[in-house]
Amino acid sequence: MQLLDIKNLTIELTTPDGLIRAVDRVSLSMREGETRGLVGESGSGKSLIAKAIVGVLNKRWRVTADSFGWRGQELSNLPYEQQRKIIGRDVAMIYQEPSKSLDPTAAILDQLEEAIPDHRLEGPWWKRSYMRRRRAIALLHKVGIRDHQSVMQSYPYQLSEGICQKTMIAMAIAKDPKLLIADEPTTALETTTQAQLFRLLASFNQLKGMSILLISHELELIARYTQSLSVLYCGQLVEAGETASIIKQPYHPYTHALIKSVPGFQPNLPPKTPLYALPGSIPVFQHLPIGCRLGPRCPNARKECVKTPALERLHNHYYSCHFPLIGNKAP
Incomplete structure (x- = not known):
């Protein structure tokens, strides 16, 4: 069953220089029990998308979408309070930097007990505190x-x-959500702790059937623990599909560059060989390129790239590129 189905999500930020389109018509879908990765560089709009899903919005944001489906129901047709009730019941999120997300003035017990909904407690009301x-x-x-x-x-x-991160996870799963969004859950953690947390999230998916949206800039870790993958660049969705398929044969030059930059995906790379990197750097939101935002950095860029490419589909593999790497040798 389709759990989440968002079509053409757009997030615009109000600034002194006018509206900036930080997320440009991104589509995202998840099935029940699926683990999907959302990958991109810092500033690509990953966290904005996550906050838009859970409804944690800023007054300066303008959020629109052609449709926002949740378990077969179109939420955009419902009153705002009803939308919040459904998402608040079924979706939980783990934020970046847990020590800053937790309340510094309250003990962990108080914060954890507050996160436990009453309907998760069984027994008479006078035993609620004990339970x-x-x-x-x-x-x-x-x-x-x-x-x-x-x-x-x-x-x-x-x-x-x-x-602190494990405590945040405990608070997030307290209500047994249908969808758990983990936004950079391993930021500033040691490698061993990172692996423990990813295994913990994977166990929730396998044992409880919980759908998980893993957000990170670390492609190698995400690829290890996800079934499907969505790749963002500068607010645009460039590629999506099954993780194994994308890693084996990326269609978009940006995804190809990400894979080539990870030593774990290059088993035949000679020692001390420089890793592949696209020229230039990700643009700031105030000076976004027109059309395909990768254009100024893309090795395959041509004049057609000044127009935003449509999202194309080949089997279950989606890509947004005028000149995909299909049947061609990647540079």
């Missing part, structure tokens, strides 16, 4: 925190980033 605490302890154990007594009595600044 809420037991549920909080069970959630901490579920995310791999064994010394729950010490953690629950602590404040966020007294804990490591890894423990």
